[in-house]
C-alpha cells in the first residue's frame with residue numbers, strides 16, 4: 479500500500495522546502511519530492527551563486543580602490559577565476575547540505591525523483607531506480623521557473639547562454655553581450671566587468687532596470703559605465719548568430735556587436751514538467767498556475783506557490799506564499815498579503831532596492847506624492863567607507879501623509895530595504911526612532927524627514 483502523508487510538496491526550492499517545514503511544524507506528516515538538487519534555482523543557479531561571485535567582485539573593487547583609502551598594495555590585485563568559482567561552489571554545496579539537513583531534522587521524508595500527480599491525493603515519484611506512489615491529503619506544487627528563451631536565437635549552452643551557464647563558466651570571456659538590462663543582466667554585468675570582461679548590455683526598453691523609476695536607470699547606466707560596462711537602451715535585437723566560439727548580435731538600428739558570449743537575460747517564466755500536471759489540469763494563467771489569495775489552485779486540495787504562480791519571481795516572495803499555502807494545506811486559513819510590500823533587491827554596484835510604489839506607479843494611479851530625498855554623500859559612515867554614490871527617495875502621499883514607497887540606490891541598499899518597509903503606510907515621522915550615529919541607515923531617516931520638510935542635514939529647498 480502507498481505510504482500515506484498529510485502533505486506532499488513537489489519542488490525543493492525556497493518555496494517548497496519552506497512550505498514543507500511549516501507543514502511539519504504544524505504537526506503534519508510531510509514529504510518533499512525533488513528531481514534535482516535541494517534548494518532549487520535560488521540556491522543552485524540563482525541568488526546564492528550570483529551573490530557569491532558578486533561578493534568576490536566587490537572585494538576586488540575594494541582592493542582596486544585601496545589607494546583611495548590610504549593603503550598601499552604590494553602589486554595589482556587580480557581575480558583568480560578558478561578560485562572564485564570554487565569558492566562559489568563551496569558556498570552552494572554547504573548551503574545545499576544545510577537545507578537538506580534542515581528538512582530532515584523536521585522529520586520530512588525526502589523523495590529524490592520527479593513528482594507526477596497521478597490523481598488528486600496521489601503522487602508518483604519517478605527516478606532512475608524505478609517508480610513508487612505515495613498518497614496524501616493535500617499537495618503543494620512549487621516547481622519553479624526557467625529562463626525565457628527567444629525563439630529566433632535559442633540557447634546553445636556554449637555561446638548563447640542563460641544565467642545558469644553564466645554562473646558556471648570555466649574561464650572569463652574576453653567579451654560578453656548581455657541581452658536584457660533587468661535584474662540578472664545588471665548583476666552579472668557587474669561580476670564579469672569587474673573581472674576584466676568587456677560587457678555590453680542591450681535593453682529593449684528606454685532604461686536599465688525598467689521596473690524601477692527612470693532616475694534609478696540613469697544612475698545605474700552612469701555607474702556601470704564607470705566600471706567599463708556599455709549600456710545600450712531602447713535597442714531591439716533582431717538576430718544573434720554564433721559560429722566558431724564567437725557571436726554577432728545584430729540590432730534593428732543596423733548596429734552589430736561581436737562577443738565571445740551572449741547572455742540572454744530577458745526574464746524567467748513559470749515551469750512545471752507537463753507530466754507532473756497532466757492528470758490535474760489546473761487552470762492556468764499563461765505558463766503559470768492560477769491561484770487565489772489562499773494559494774489554492776482550481777483543483778481542490780492542490781496549492782501552488784513561488785515562481786510557478788508567476789507573481790514575484792523572488793525567493794522571499796515564495797517564502798511568503800509558502801507560509802500561506804502551508805497553513806491552508808494543514809487546516810488553517812490565511813491569505814497572502816499585499817505583494818507591493820514585498821521588497822525588491824538588486825545586488826549591483828551600487829545596489830538598488832525598493833518597496834511599495836515607484837513614482838511611475840503613483841503617476842499611473844493618480845496618486846500625488848511629496849518626494850523626500852537624501853544623498854549618501856551627506857552621510858558620515860558612507861563617506862568613511864568611500865561609498866557615497868546614490869540616494870534614498872521616500873514617497874509620501876500628499877493627501878494622507880502615508881509613506882507609499884521607498885527606493886534606495888547605494889551601498890547596502892538591499893540590507894536597508896527591510897527597515898524601509900516598516901515605514902510603509904505610516905503617517906508618523908520616525909523621528910522617535912533612534913538611529914545609531916554614524917550609520918549608513920541614517921540616510922533613510924534623512925529622506926523620511928525630507929518628505930516632511932524637516933530634514934536636519936539637507937539644506938532647505940528654495941521656496
Ligand code: NAD
Nearest residue numbers: 658659660661662663680681682743744745746791823824
Ligand atoms: P527581468 O524581468 O528583471 O529583466 C529582463 C529585461 O529584459 C527587462 O528589462 C526587459 O525589458 C528586457 N528584455 C526583454 N526582452 C528583450 C529583448 N528581446 N531584447 C532586449 N531586452 C529585452 O528578468 P531577469 O533579469 O531575466 O530575471 C528573471 C527573474 O529572476 C526576475 O523576475 C527577477 O526578479 C528574478 N531575479 C531576481 C534577482 C534579485 O532579486 N536580486 C536576481 C536575479 C533574478
